[in-house]
Ligand code: TXA
């Protein structure tokens with residue numbers, strides 16, 4: 001741990017007193033507040049400039065907390081928690097009255113997750129309350145995978161626990177449970193293939209109707225300040241001398257001003273870990289736009305392509 005016991009204790013006290021703390025998880029850094037304190041949660045939305053219709057994930061450190069935060073018992077939730085927690089899986093369940101409306105943007109459901117990060121688990125435990133936390137970035141912008149990324153977007157924030165680089169690199173898989181099985185609302189490291197070993201997948205296809213207010217599903221998100229184009233998917237300006245390349249592989253390309261490598265030996269896990277860091281670097285550099293290679297859409301590659309397409313969306317013709 002890069003942070004001291006004392007720093008986590010102090011951060012826990014800030015949470016108990018209704019304040020905000022940025023902390024590492026295995027996916028991305030979170031901007032946390034006491035999930036049971038509506039006023040504290042309001043300041044998360046203000047700090048992020050996040051629209052109030054976008055619900056927050058509630059982070060817990062023990063499975064017993066599922067019971068008091070959810071309305072009814074669902075054995076499938078415990079089965080999934082048993083196999084995937086702590087880990088990058090958020091399970092949306094009907095919420096109990098303990099969870100303030102502001103946390104869930106007025107929805108009757110709440111997303112629960114137990115992060116796989118020692119600092120995060122200790123913070124939740126010492127705070128003595130569940131912690132509501134979105135990613136610690138300005139709304140719609142690049143997610144933070146280091147404490148520096150958090151500082152860049154939220155410089156006014158008083159408490160940032162520095163846990164170094166996050167180990168997964170993309171946000172948690174978000175699922176909801178229909179009567180016939182799970183539906184994925186946001187792709188992450190845990191895939192449908194992993195989940196079906198324990199719970200069947202729902203036949204429901206119309207997830208946009210199911211989760212109209214699930215902005216992980218918004219078409220534009222996670223986006224840097226510069227245009228992003230994906231090779232094979234978008235029309236790319238022919239002059240690349242002022243462009244940055246996001247490369248999935250080891251070969252350099254002199255056509256570009258700058259190249260960031262996601263994984264020299266094309267390992268998708270490694271590419272996920274490096275994804276947001278590489279985008280942050282290209283955003284900070286003097287390139288005019290970013291061109292990304294596509295990665296295979298298997299395993300965590302599905303989540304990587306989802307993030308890249310959302311990063312690119314607002315820059316393509318006819319979208320804004
Ligand atoms: O990995 C993660 O999930 C990170 C770390 C900090 O835990 N958190 C994160 O939070 O990515 P955020 O706020 O950036 O994304 C939360 C997304 C929402 O945008 C929404 O799509 C979905 O989770 N969500 C949360 N609660 C929901 C609910 N009750 N119903 C449907 N979707 C929900």
Ligand code: MG
Nearest residue numbers: 134135143171
């Ligand atoms: Mg986010």
